[in-house]
Structures are given as C-alpha cells and as structure tokens.
Amino acid sequence: MNTELVNTVKETFISKFNTDPLLVFSPGRINIIGEHTDYNDGFVFPAAVDKGIYVAIQKSTSQDCTVIALDLKEHINFSLQTLKPLEVGRWENYILGVVAEIKKAGKSIGNFNAVFKGDIPAGAGMSSSAALENSIVFSLNALFELKLSKEDMILISQKAEHNYAKVKCGIMDQYASMFGMENNALHLDCRNVTSKPYKINFKAYQLVLINTNVKHNLSDSAYNERRATCERISKLLNAKALRDVKEKDLERIKAQIPEEDYNKALYVIQENTRTINAAKAIAQNDLETLGRLIFESHKGLSTMYKVSCNELDFLVQEAKNSTVVLGARMMGGGFGGCTINLIEKEASKTFTETLAKAYKKTFNRDCSIYHVKLANGTHIINANNSF
Numbered sequence: 001m002n003t004e005l006v007n008t009v010k011e012t013f014i015s016k017f018n019t020d021p022l023l024v025f026s027p028g029r030i031n032i033i034g035e036h037t038d039y040n041d042g043f044v045f046p047a048a049v050d051k052g053i054y055v056a057i058q059k060s061t062s063q064d065c066t067v068i069a070l071d072l073k074e075h076i077n078f079s080l081q082t083l084k085p086l087e088v089g090r091w092e093n094y095i096l097g098v099v100a101e102i103k104k105a106g107k108s109i110g111n112f113n114a115v116f117k118g119d120i121p122a123g124a125g126m127s128s129s130a131a132l133e134n135s136i137v138f139s140l141n142a143l144f145e146l147k148l149s150k151e152d153m154i155l156i157s158q159k160a161e162h163n164y165a166k167v168k169c170g171i172m173d174q175y176a177s178m179f180g181m182e183n184n185a186l187h188l189d190c191r192n193v194t195s196k197p198y199k200i201n202f203k204a205y206q207l208v209l210i211n212t213n214v215k216h217n218l219s220d221s222a223y224n225e226r227r228a229t230c231e232r233i234s235k236l237l238n239a240k241a242l243r244d245v246k247e248k249d250l251e252r253i254k255a256q257i258p259e260e261d262y263n264k265a266l267y268v269i270q271e272n273t274r275t276i277n278a279a280k281a282i283a284q285n286d287l288e289t290l291g292r293l294i295f296e297s298h299k300g301l302s303t304m305y306k307v308s309c310n311e312l313d314f315l316v317q318e319a320k321n322s323t324v325v326l327g328a329r330m331m332g333g334g335f336g337g338c339t340i341n342l343i344e345k346e347a348s349k350t351f352t353e354t355l356a357k358a359y360k361k362t363f364n365r366d367c368s369i370y371h372v373k374l375a376n377g378t379h380i381i382n383a384n385n386s387f
C-alpha cells in the first residue's frame, strides 16, 4: 500500500471538510492475455495490481457534492438532482456516471465529498478509470448502506463508462479491479462473469510493464468502432457473440465482408483460443508456451485488429529480438499505453535500460518501467491504514 498517498488524501480531506473520511483503495489492472475479447463474451486473463486510486470520502451536509482530483488539482461541485455527462475525455464523467447509474439502479444516496489521488498514470492502459469508478461505487455503497453486491457494483461502473465516458467497454477492467486476488491472475469468462484464480509460478521470470508514454487520439472512437464491427459480424452469422464463432464459420462469409473486418473477427476468435491455451500452459507451469502465446497476441493486435502503434510495436520487436524475454505484447485498449513483458529476472535491469535508450533515440521520448505485484481488489483501508 502506498502509505504516502493514503495520508495525502486523508489529510487533504480533513483540512477541506473538517471530518474523518472513509478510505478506500481500488486497484488498476494488468492483463496477461485476452485483449478485446471481453466484449465478445470471451475469455480474458487480468489481475489487479498494487497500484491504483486512493479515495477519502464522507457524507456531506452541504447543498451539493464536491470531489477533488488531487493529481490534476481540479475539483467539481455538482447536485445529485441535475446529473449529466460533461464533454468526452473529462475525469468528472467517471464520478457523475457512477452516481447517475446508482440512481438508475433505484438506490438513493445523499450528498458527499471526496478527495482522490492515484499512482497509475491515466492512459497507461492499466485502467485507472475502472479503478476510479469502482472506488466511488464501492465507497458510496458502504457510506449509504446501499446493499449492492460486487457484481452489481461492477455493472454500475461499466455503465458509467458507457453512458458518461462514452466508451462501450467490456467488463474486464471493472471485474479485475473489484475482484482481484493477491498473487493471482483471474481467468475470467466474460459471458457468465465468473473467474478462476491462477497462482502463476513465474520461476526465474517476472512481469514488467513498459509504458510508451503515448496515448494517440481517437482511441475511444476506434474502440467503439471495433466493438461495432465484432457485433455486426456475429449478427451476420446468427451468433450471440464472436465467442460462439469458429474459424470455419467465418470462412463462409469471407466473400461478403470487407477484408479488414474478416481479419478483425479472425483475430478475436484466435485470441479467445490463445487465452484458453494460456490457462492450460500456466496450469502446467509452461512459461515458454505462455510467452509464445503472448507474442502471437501482439502480432494479431497489431496486424489484424489494428489497435497497436509504432511505439508499442517497437517495444515488442525489441523484446522479440532479445533472448531474455519470453513474451511481450501491448496491453489494454491500444494506441499507446504499456506493453506487458515476461522477462528473465536476472537480466531484466540490463534489458530495460538498453531498451529505454533505444526508445528514446527512436521516438525522442522516455518510456517508463513499472514493476507491479498482483494484489487484492477494491477494499476499505482500515483506520490504522493497513489492509
């Protein structure tokens, strides 16, 4: 736990609102494999991490609600009676969206104040937005005794993202952030929203994230377009979702659809199979196979699903050229953010230092290296600041 952040949000809250807050942590997530499969009712393999959003929150007796985003040094005042989305891209939409969706679910809340701060950068593809949504719904559920289950809460967070942030996301991020388990990754079936935890034995390897520190424009609209394409194709095949489609089914309509749509659907079908195979490889402690599947995933994301970018492709290619990396791929929605890498522990420092130099030389920009631990999902932090 980041004690410094806990203390910062707590002290800021007390100095602004003169009362003791409830403290909640909600983690970001990584995803080992299974990208863009969640909204196709498929499989994903995420884990919550030890970095995320810390919120200090309490009921308020004033006429409206105040939420302070400490990282941005911004705040919003709003009334529970007049909720509407702000322009796309604003952080406030995550808060307003969650509150609106709680009301839509027939639950009633009173005014509140909150202060939040995080230790995952927005745009890193580590789901700081899902962490923020979950932190708000979870803490409001506790403060106002709403009796929402964790399943209810993640659906509220997801709807906030759909209706206020205007991204038609799947359920992976909110699920991983809410249900994460220390030292485990979750093999999640996005159709019935249940998961099996896997304790991964990384042996002489470790997971390292490398942030390109870029987030290209239009990523949200490209995301929504990809989802629409997948839905169009599954409809054409009378399937509920691409999860139900086999490669040979897709082959039958190949001539009727644009080649790029065919490639996108084929990617999803293959990625879903890779994710199932990854679970088998992990169960057998077969890191080589896992690594190979991770590289294949990137290739599909880049050349077929077309959600990568030069910076991500460069980082993955360098990893591929090296003998100390078993697997690497872009992670999350794409068009920037992080790659996830399975790197030999002993060689990790040298590899990432050399890579950072090459990245800087090529793009005139620094990349960032993150080491993360697989951690528990959204939870209240005790008064003594321990888990």
Ligand code: GLA
Binding pocket: 034, 035, 036, 037, 038, 039, 127, 169, 170, 171, 172, 173, 332, 333, 334
């Ligand atoms: C974003 C979305 C998720 C998922 C990934 C891609 O993180 O929020 O629902 O679709 O992209 O796998």
